[in-house]
Amino acid sequence: MTLSDKRILLIVGGGIAAYKALDLIRRLRERGARVRCVMTRAAQEFVTPLSVGALSADHVFTDLFDRQDEHDIGHIRLSREADLIVVAPATADLMAKMANGHADDLASTVLMATDKRVLIAPAMNPRMWSHPATRRNLETLKGDGVALVGPGRGEMAESGEVGDGRMAEPLEIVAAVEGMLDGRLKPLAGKRIVVTSGPTHEPIDPVRYIANRSSGKQGHAIAAALAALGADVHLVSGPVNISDPAGVGTVHVETARQMRDAVEALLPADAAIFVAAVADWRTADSAGEKIKKVKGEGPPALQMVENPDILATVGHHEKRPALVIGFAAETENLLANAQAKLDRKGADLIVANDVSHGSGIGPGGVMGGDRNRVRIVSRSGVEEWPEMAKGDVADKLAALVAERLSGRAGSGQ
Numbered sequence: 525m526t527l528s529d530k531r532i533l534l535i536v537g538g539g540i541a542a543y544k545a546l547d548l549i550r551r552l553r554e555r556g557a558r559v560r561c562v563m564t565r566a567a568q569e570f571v572t573p574l575s576v577g578a579l580s581a582d583h584v585f586t587d588l589f590d591r592q593d594e595h596d597i598g599h600i601r602l603s604r605e606a607d608l609i610v611v612a613p614a615t616a617d618l619m620a621k622m623a624n625g626h627a628d629d630l631a632s633t634v635l636m637a638t639d640k641r642v643l644i645a646p647a648m649n650p651r652m653w654s655h656p657a658t659r660r661n662l663e664t665l666k667g668d669g670v671a672l673v674g675p676g677r678g679e680m681a682e683s684g685e686v687g688d689g690r691m692a693e694p695l696e697i698v699a700a701v702e703g704m705l706d707g708r709l710k711p712l713a714g715k716r717i718v719v720t721s722g723p724t725h726e727p728i729d730p731v732r733y734i735a736n737r738s739s740g741k742q743g744h745a746i747a748a749a750l751a752a753l754g755a756d757v758h759l760v761s762g763p764v765n766i767s768d769p770a771g772v773g774t775v776h777v778e779t780a781r782q783m784r785d786a787v788e789a790l791l792p793a794d795a796a797i798f799v800a801a802v803a804d805w806r807t808a809d810s811a812g813e814k815i816k817k818v819k820g821e822g823p824p825a826l827q828m829v830e831n832p833d834i835l836a837t838v839g840h841h842e843k844r845p846a847l848v849i850g851f852a853a854e855t856e857n858l859l860a861n862a863q864a865k866l867d868r869k870g871a872d873l874i875v876a877n878d879v880s881h882g883s884g885i886g887p888g889g890v891m892g893g894d895r896n897r898v899r900i901v902s903r904s905g906v907e908e909w910p911e912m913a914k915g916d917v918a919d920k921l922a923a924l925v926a927e928r929l930s931g932r933a934g935s936g937q
Contacts, residue, residue: 538566839870
């Protein structure tokens with residue numbers, strides 16, 4: 525019951541993603557939240573007030589000039605009684621109204637009258653999302669303190685449309701709500717942290733690539749845990765099949781060189797944590813067309829070259845963060861290899877884990893699985909952590925980062 529007795533005012537905008545609002549209501553209520561809903565006129569073209577009211581177990585507000593609802597200036601009451609206002613989906617029209625101070629219906633009037641924090645989950649066609657007017661409105665809303673979750677990238681409702689603009693999934697929005705209403709101390713508030721996650725894909729030709737077996741689950745969990753402690757987190761993610769963490773700025777890349785460039789562009793930072801399984805090598809030249817099999821001939825020879833070492837680059841960078849943490853996924857000689865990596869790459873800590881089939885971590889192992897067992901290697905020794913869920917590893921590591929950056933622990937150098 526992470527949201528026990530928290531009062532959420534959900535404003536449902538008029539887009540096809542409005543159907544996700546139904547699941548969002550359920551997810552919020554099962555965590556203990558009390559949810560009241562405002563629907564725009566356009567939202568009612570996609571889902572009905574009856575459905576929304578049944579799931580929220582409360583009256584649904586739709587009309588600014590409703591005599592019963594407005595007898596006690598209902599739009600002011602709605603705007604002030606909530607702990608948080610969530611706009612999902614936040615359409616281009618709603619964002620424009622918010623950014624420019626319009627108040628011509630119940631939803632926009634509530635948003636103008638509120639003194640509470642606001643979280644928006646944008647949802648629109650990719651061209652609308654990239655339109656200069658939307659970008660200007662977004663920057664205005666950010667400057668006004670409005671929080672953002674999503675949008676994601678993917679297939680749109682319109683046939684053949686793919687791009688940025690998909691509304692964040694309900695559980696992503698719930699995570700963002702939990703983060704905003706978390707009353708715990710934020711020991712990493714004001715700290716800027718860069719995290720890498722996932723694999724890199726190094727192309728051989730347009731359909732083949734070299735990669736490592738990484739799901740991104742551990743790196744994404746670490747980014748989320750750092751954000752929950754108040755950090756300004758910037759995640760550089762290789763190709764993964766999981767959602768971006770809520771409350772985290774995410775840059776998507778494909779190759780090791782793109783990841784290195786993205787990380788360097790995010791410096792300076794207070795800390796950098798390199799969880800990504802970066803491919804050590806790439807082909808010297810990627811073929812422009814698919815390499816075809818030729819009968820009677822063996823496979824083509826691939827000339828390999830070394831990829832940039834991102835951890836070493838940042839560990840010895842002129843803008844080196846105060847805390848640099850690397851990961852070492854090994855199948856043998858775990859501690860010896862991790863210690864060598866620590867010394868060679870200029871890191872403060874190495875998080876070492878055994879990714880061999882004999883690691884004993886579940887049927888799927890560490891790579892792609894949901895559990896992990898790590899050792900924290902520093903110049904002062906080795907700390908062994910028990911096997912736990914990757915989310916718990918992330919929470920524990922985030923707490924360690926907070927200790928290091930606050931000066932309550934030695935540098936380990």
